[in-house]
Amino acid sequence: MIAALRSEYRKIVTTRTWWVLLLAMLAYMSFLAATFAFAMTQGGAMGGPGTQGLGHSPTSAISVYTIAVAFGYVFPVIVGALSVTGEFRHQTITPTLLAEPRRTTLVGAKLLAAVPVGVLYGVLGTAAGVGVGAGVLALTDHATYLDDPEVLVAVGRSVLALAVWAVVGVGLGLAMPNQVAVIVVVLAFTQFVEPILRFALAFVADGALAGVGAYLPGAAGEAITGSSFYSQMGAGELLAWWQGLLVLVGYALVFAALGRVTTLRRDIT
Amino acid sequence: MTTAPTGPPGTTPADEGVVQVQGLTKHFGAVAAVQDLSFTVRPGRVTGFLGPNGAGKTTTLRMLLGLVRPTSGTATVSGRAYGDLARPMSTVGAALEAASFHPGRSALDHLRTYAPSIGAPDSRCAEVLALVGLEGAARRRVGGFSLGMRQRLALATTLLGDPKVLLLDEPANGLDPEGIVWLRGLLRHLASQGRTVLVSSHMLSEVQQTVDDVIIIARGRLVHASPIAELASLAVPTVTVASPDEAGLDALVAANGWERTAEAGAPGTSVVTLRGTSAAAVGSAAFAAGLELHELASRSVGLEDVFLHLVQEPGTPGPTTTGGAP
Numbered sequence: 345m346i347a348a349l350r351s352e353y354r355k356i357v358t359t360r361t362w363w364v365l366l367l368a369m370l371a372y373m374s375f376l377a378a379t380f381a382f383a384m385t386q387g388g389a390m391g392g393p394g395t396q397g398l399g400h401s402p403t404s405a406i407s408v409y410t411i412a413v414a415f416g417y418v419f420p421v422i423v424g425a426l427s428v429t430g431e432f433r434h435q436t437i438t439p440t441l442l443a444e445p446r447r448t449t450l451v452g453a454k455l456l457a458a459v460p461v462g463v464l465y466g467v468l469g470t471a472a473g474v475g476v477g478a479g480v481l482a483l484t485d486h487a488t489y490l491d492d493p494e495v496l497v498a499v500g501r502s503v504l505a506l507a508v509w510a511v512v513g514v515g516l517g518l519a520m521p522n523q524v525a526v527i528v529v530v531l532a533f534t535q536f537v538e539p540i541l542r543f544a545l546a547f548v549a550d551g552a553l554a555g556v557g558a559y560l561p562g563a564a565g566e567a568i569t570g571s572s573f574y575s576q577m578g579a580g581e582l583l584a585w586w587q588g589l590l591v592l593v594g595y596a597l598v599f600a601a602l603g604r605v606t607t608l609r610r611d612i613t
Numbered sequence: 614m615t616t617a618p619t620g621p622p623g624t625t626p627a628d629e630g631v632v633q634v635q636g637l638t639k640h641f642g643a644v645a646a647v648q649d650l651s652f653t654v655r656p657g658r659v660t661g662f663l664g665p666n667g668a669g670k671t672t673t674l675r676m677l678l679g680l681v682r683p684t685s686g687t688a689t690v691s692g693r694a695y696g697d698l699a700r701p702m703s704t705v706g707a708a709l710e711a712a713s714f715h716p717g718r719s720a721l722d723h724l725r726t727y728a729p730s731i732g733a734p735d736s737r738c739a740e741v742l743a744l745v746g747l748e749g750a751a752r753r754r755v756g757g758f759s760l761g762m763r764q765r766l767a768l769a770t771t772l773l774g775d776p777k778v779l780l781l782d783e784p785a786n787g788l789d790p791e792g793i794v795w796l797r798g799l800l801r802h803l804a805s806q807g808r809t810v811l812v813s814s815h816m817l818s819e820v821q822q823t824v825d826d827v828i829i830i831a832r833g834r835l836v837h838a839s840p841i842a843e844l845a846s847l848a849v850p851t852v853t854v855a856s857p858d859e860a861g862l863d864a865l866v867a868a869n870g871w872e873r874t875a876e877a878g879a880p881g882t883s884v885v886t887l888r889g890t891s892a893a894a895v896g897s898a899a900f901a902a903g904l905e906l907h908e909l910a911s912r913s914v915g916l917e918d919v920f921l922h923l924v925q926e927p928g929t930p931g932p933t934t935t936g937g938a939p
Contacts, residue, residue: 347730347732348729348730350729351727351728351729351730354722354726354729355726358715358718358719358722358723358725358726359715359717359718360717430715434713434714434715434716435710436713436714436715438680438709438713439713439727439770441679441680442680442705442707443701443702443727443730443731444730445678445679445695445698445701611675611681611682612675612681613672613675613680
């Protein structure tokens, strides 16, 4: 297992994909953190009726610092997914299974190999949010709340959430080994379907379904940090952080198991 | 020769390096890709695994390697199924297609990604690159490699684990003539070290000078398995004879009952190719009949023709020399 893990880890870090996507994530997160930190200093001017707005508070500071968990998780997901779909796209699944014919071991190695990569995305993606966000707050003479333990814990959990997202990506890639399909599905779901679903679930049926939205993967990821733009803007409640963690890990394992009994059950021709 | 199928604990030294295929069958839906195929490949020899495209060679290799699940039958290496080998790639080195590389990875990194799973130290990666003559391209991305370079890299990957058995699918594809000579030498060398070397090809001529044994399949079934020398004995020589007296030549052939396999000729000259006789017999009969001959030549059938005859659909004509130079 250790040997398979080392092989899988090397596969991820020996192509350009991981750092190209990482740079894209850092640029995007820096831009968003700057934008939202600035909005935060405008004293809730963005908030409409029925929302709490973006006041200057530790809670909204957390939302800025953990912006990667709300908007940037798609990057570790895609890196994780590509670690599987690339094998099918370039037919390297053949030598991979020759080197490691135990397919369940391979699934485990791929899931675990995504962890260090996810941690890297988590550390740097969160650092971009914190660095740029706190920088904007400091430049505009607002408190950064970086000495608030609650804020620091949330920042730490942001790294955890993003690392788990990379593992979810591996699961998705196993369940859906077509590279184009998985990228389209990931982008469509994370950027469009889930946000709409979360707002819709919060408002339909007098909020009776609001609890369901908390179990969607994006909401579970945000629950790990405990605060987010979506929840701040009234898109339903979040789970406790550990519940969110379990739900997100659950998604990764369910997808991976699905991939094990479909994709990796088939003949490799 | 019968070899008892042995499970994981019962591997005997006699099985070491032996590739054994027994009653192997694979159906893809309604298509029978491989049907009741049995053969044995022995160590210390280069064995050609031959058949036209679509004969089932790659499917057979994939079943041997645990990538495709057989519908029935068994395929073992050293007495074990591939998936039951402790460190499979240090027992079996297999190269299935030259396209199995991530184009963005360098040659050295490609090897480094597989080395841990195989159980090979990282230093081995540079060693095998040198062995296949790619040491100068170690840091180059595989995306820019020629087909011949990819073949060499695929071969390097198979050698990473220093395996006892090598299974190579069409390894000569894309190699230039110099590369083919090099490959021939390498395969001979590996076999001389006591390794089992199985090389598939759709052309006998490509491996003819390299292999000791041939296994020929067509339409998923075994059609011939023997040392290559025995294959050569299946070749039947032909005699080409030319005469200006067309009627006289026809009468001579008919009188002696020779099998005509080809006709040619220009105005005033008749040229026929005969099978199952010798130049001496034809010459003697023509002399006795007073027939004027302008050409009398014995031609041996090439092994490739024997091969083509073996893999042809049943009911098509036998191997012949088809004009051209001998």
